[in-house]
Amino acid sequence: QVQLVESGGGLVQAGGSLRLSCAASGRTFNIYAMGWFRQAPGKEREFVAARWNSGSAYYGDSVKGRFTISRDNAKNTVYLQMNSLLPEDTAIYYCAGTRGTRTNLLAWDEYQYWGQGTQVTVSA
Numbered sequence: 001q002v003q004l005v006e007s008g009g010g011l012v013q014a015g016g017s018l019r020l021s022c023a024a025s026g027r028t029f030n031i032y033a034m035g036w037f038r039q040a041p042g043k044e045r046e047f048v049a050a051r052w053n054s055g056s057a058y059y060g061d062s063v064k065g066r067f068t069i070s071r072d073n074a075k076n077t078v079y080l081q082m083n084s085l086l087p088e089d090t091a092i093y094y095c096a097g098t099r100g101t102r103t104n105l106l107a108w109d110e111y112q113y114w115g116q117g118t119q120v121t122v123s124a
Contacts, residue, residue, distance in 0.1 A: 001026050001027060002024060002027055002031060002112075002113040003024070003025045003026050004022055004023070004024055004095050004097060004113055004114060004115035005022070005025075005115055005116070006020060006022050006095050006115040006116065006117060007020070007021050007022075007023075007118060008020040008021050008118060009093060009118030009119045009120045010119075010120070010121070011121045011122075011123065012085055012120075012121070012122055012123070013122070013123050014123065015084060015085065016085050017081070017082060017083045017084075017085065018082045018085065018120060019079055019080065019081050019082070020079065020082070020093055020095075020118060021077055021079055022034065022036075022077060022078045022095030022115055023075070023076060023077045024078070024097060024113075028076050028097075030097075031053075031098065031099065031113070032053055032099060032100060032101050033051060033053065033097070033100075033103060033105055034050065034069075034078040034096065034098075035048075035049065035050030035051070035095070035096045035105055035111060036048040036049045036050070036069065036080045036093060036094070036095055037093070037094045037096060037108050038089075038091035038092065038093045038094070039091055039092050040088075040090060040092075045108050046060060046062075046091070047060045047106045047107075048060050048063055048067065048080065048093070049069040049080060050106070051069045051070075051071060051078065052105075053071075057069050058105055058106065060106075062088075063082075063089075066083050066085075067080060067082050067083070068080070068081040068083075069081075078095060080093070080095075082120070085120075085122045086122060087122045087123065088122075089120060089122050090121050090122050091120060092118065092119055092120075093117065093118050093119075093120050094114055094115055094116075094117045095115045096108070096111035096113060096114050096115070097111060097112065097113040098110055098111045098112060098113075099112055
């Protein structure tokens with residue numbers, strides 16, 4: 001089994017930055033890609049960013065140019081650097097992992113492993 005634990009959320013003013021971390025443990029060799037999703041109250045889960053182990057990365061349109069996904073293989077940790085934050089970025093952020101090698105990384109239901117989520121609140 002795989003365990004994912006997010007950290008790094010918090011309250012920040014608009015224009016500020018936060019870095020989220022997602023530490024993976026367990027059978028991590030099963031994971032071929034990691035992603036970040038977010039869900040705001042009353043809204044559907046939204047794709048934020050994802051990255052194959054090979055390094056190819058994808059971003060949601062609303063975060064392109066502001067967010068960066070990266071990975072530290074030695075620490076089995078994936079990061080989401082969030083810059084120029086906006087109030088509409090406020091949500092619970094979840095990291096996820098997938099065993100699939102031909103996965104549509106933008107689809108949340110393609111992921112088998114999920115963290116508990118971390119709250120990000122951006123004040124105006």
